[in-house]
Amino acid sequence: MMAQNRQRVPVVPPSNKISDYYGTNVFGIKQMKESLAPSVFKKVVEAIDKGSKIDSSTAEEIGSAVKTWALSKGVTHYTHWFQPLTGSTAEKHDSFFDAQAGIEKFKGSALVQQEPDASSFPNGGIRSTFEARGYTAWDPSSPIFIFDKTLCIPTIFVAYTGEALDYKTPLLKSMEAINDAAVEICQLFDRNVRKITPSLGVEQEYFVIDKALYATRPDLVMSGRSVFGHNPARGQQLDDHYFGSIPTRVKDFMMEFEIEALKLGIPVSTRHNEVAPGQFEVAPLFEEINIATDHNQLLMDLMDKAAEKHNLKVLFHEKPFAGVNGSGKHNNWSLITDTGVNLFQPSNSARENLQFLTFLIATVKAVYDYADLLRASIASAGNDFRLGANEAPPAIISVFLGSTLSGILDELEKNGNIKIEKGDNMYMKLGISKIPEIILDNTDRNRTSPFAFTGNKFEFRAVGSQANVAGPMTVLNVIVAETLKNLSKDIEKEMNGGKEKKLAIVNVLRKYIKESKKVRFEGDGYSEEWEKEAEKRGLSNLKSTPFALDTYLDKKSAEVFIKHNVLSSIELHARHEIMLENYIKKVQIESRVMGDLSLNHIIPTAILYQNKLIKNANGLQGLGLDNTAAIDTIKEISRHLESVKSNVIGMTEARKQLNKEENLTKRAKGYSVEVKDMYFEKIRYAVDKLELLVDDESWPLVKYREMLFIK
Template identity: 40%
Template sequence: TLFGAPSPKTQELDDHYFGAIPPRVAAFMKEANQELWKLGIYAKTEHNEVAPGQFELAPIFTNGNVAVDQNHLIMDILRETAKKHGFACLLHEKPFQGINGSGKHDNYSIITDDGQNLFSPGDKPAENIRFLLFVCAFIRAVDTYPLLLRLSASCTGNDHRLGANEAPPAIISIYLGSYIENILYDIYTKNRKKQTTQEEKATFNPVTGLSYIPHDNTDRNRTSPLAFTGNKFEFRMLGSSMSASFSNTVLNAIMAESLNQIADELEGIKYIQDIREKALTICRTLIEKHKRILFSGDGYSEEWAKEAKRRGLPNVKSFIESTEVLNDPSVINLFTSLNIYSEKELAANRIILQEQYEKIMGIEVRTMIEMARKDILPSQIAELKFYNDIINTSGKNTPKFIRDHASTISTLIDQTYQAIQSLEDAWQKATTIGNTFEVGQNIYYKINPLMDKLRASVDAYEKIAAREFYKLPSYEDILFNI
């Protein structure tokens, strides 16, 4: 929301996350499922999420192009079904300040036409050369094109979410899990010691008298933007309103380029043993060159931002900044050489994205100013008049609270009005200077702080305003009535 003071209670108790699905929401989910079943779309899980009023749906995996189409249909059905149950399905990445936003997880793997998953480690990952080669190809692809991946997960709303201690950071890195990562480092250091097989690792149980519990070989690091999860990579940066089509296009393109390079080195080798040795050499070279992209620590920490800078990893903090990667010669060559996009198409996409950012921000700025003028200022003035009338009537007998309250509201009126004026003037200047990218940068660096300033003034008033005067719904009204 453009305005909205934080609720006294939000998500700190985790009671929503671990609680039962509310009956009204369960009824909505039931009807949504019935509509999805008619289209052949099946949900694997549905559950409460961390923030109040937030829920998750995960469909069953399928081929990439089908999955993207299904995701579009799911969003449409959720919105339409929500209306029938008196809800609004908000797909914005950050609908409410101060609580978790929403995103999508793009689960990526490569499967052959006969059903073999090339990211499946098998029982003995250390001896599965094909698996190791494809993982190393993925590592190379991500480290070579981190900014392109950042763009594929970027939109105006996601700027409010990424790196906000609830979602992956804007710095691209890969988490493999200690088991797979140790295998790769053994290859890199030529330490070919015997590895524990998947079966041995799964069946080991130090507690006697209990049957074994299968052990996942990838501890799930929720702070990582790209994590290996058993037999796939989970790309966690996408915003909830976005299509996954471009992110999958990017993943396929960068993987294709990496595999092309590897194929050039392997093709022509006659004997299988020579191919295995060459493949290990390729893995070793790729790990040495691209190991900086591997990170298993806390992606939310300030230490990681410093470490990423030391490693030379880019930290692009805004959607508008990420759009310029489509102007990068290496990115243009990637898409044109694979016959995915022409140079003109890339230029058109870049300009469209930049114009989209300007238009969305323009709508938000104009809406913010209109709300402040037509709703907030009249409320402030009416409440100030109410207390001033008491002061004029009571004179010296006016309670201190009323005098102080009137003074505070008067100050907030001035602050709100000044913030409106500053925002209007700055918007006029920001949108008339430079090309589309420069306008976008002006908006991000000059307009956003002024929007924050206006919001701070209005939110400060909401915290002390009498309900009789402040008519806009509060976060409590919106979030805790489902």
């Protein structure tokens, strides 16, 4: 069957009302309250809210209730579901059925902890061969769920010696750090605040192509992106795909994964076409950051499985197709108090606006002070192709606030020395008594900014679409926590010097505004002028992953992680090594794919076509006819063939030499400069030119025009 003529796979929701099936595959608060004794339920809530430990007897009661619930839904196996440093999720399934006892069993100890071994996961040298054990431990703050008839228990994953081997452990620690720091600042404004929770909404971009066409492209199968492919005559230049009518097959696929996501308590709420043809987006409502991270990982898995049913393939690579927009994972981050206040929400209250500005300015200062670390947190081989291209933000980290907020900060900086007499309205004199409601419009998303304020949250747009968001969110949490701690000390120092509290806060904010001003940018982040301006301001432009990753080992970076008990020195070095190895392997795979396609597919096809042209040219000459056009094409094919062959040979040799390099950092940087930068574009350019010259029926690869415009 031709891919363009595939039949629809009908999707029937279990009910017309989402509320009838929302969360039915989740053992959440509602299910726990219904199935657990009040005293047990209270302990679970305390574990979720306060991080307190669950004792063995409580674990047994929870395990029994979970087993009964799971068996009632036809579940036969359970697993500890964790997020190793591969970037994906992992699971080992165990049966409830005990063959010796002849019954289904599930002990509380199996709920709380497992030893999955998992010695083959990347560990950066933390786990020696003779100490290869790894342990998973239940994270009660993220709900247990059923996926593919398996009971999934969200867990952390740590080494025998206690070091984190996953994304979740440092994320949870960073949440503790920012809670501690933010509560301290909040209590300057409201003594009732006892807890601050980072909130996250993840906009997930992705491409969809036909499964059969995907299978014909070895580069997509092997590396997730098309290493070759000439731009079609029509791409995204008409802007006709963006927010357009969703193709029928894609809409069916969307309904499929949305239904399953809703059953799992993932609050998906938005779907639409993105800018590039074949590109789409799904976005959920905001959730507590740990749950949002788990849900995003689970959602990608759901989307993969749903696509199979509809004969489609989802591409999460940041840049699967050249010449059109890449895909990001826009992280909308905010801080919520246990009193229900969004700390990034402007207000009609002068006091609340001073609190709002305090957290806003502290976040900007954190981004300025740790811009390179934030850049490192989103570094990957795939994201390097996206950053700075088309819609994606550049590798230069900057903050967009919008004209209204920028004006308010400038006014606060300028007027901070206003003399305040007794009885004066300080808030009014400083111009912060009422922040205009129009701020929501004035802080419209700047699509060229990697870190933008968007009304009541910050949107970290530079995160790649394949990434586990726990990585960059851990960094964001910890750098803001550090800045808030410093802010608290600076305010206390001012107050100890005799300043009234509000004036002490304003004085410190003025200082932070001045110190971080260089990172604020309101213009076009794609422009060459910005690169030059950023260089003048002293802002880094780390375009390649291996160079960006060096930041993890800086003294300044190490100190902030260690100080807040988020990552130890050993864990930092391990992660640095793992990320370098991952980068090398990704570039190595793409390099080999390019070589294989060039030598075994492109060159033989082009030569066969060239021989046809030579035969035709000789025939024309024998008939006394003009064969100039044929000769010119033959020569042009020869030039491109020579370029492909010589550059593939050069690339292969460079790879061989680099594989002898024992220093991992040098090898990774070599793969970036001496393999990717030196050869990828040269080979691609020549192959893409050959695609235009060789007969369409002979060309061995499915073309962009066939893959991108799905029906």
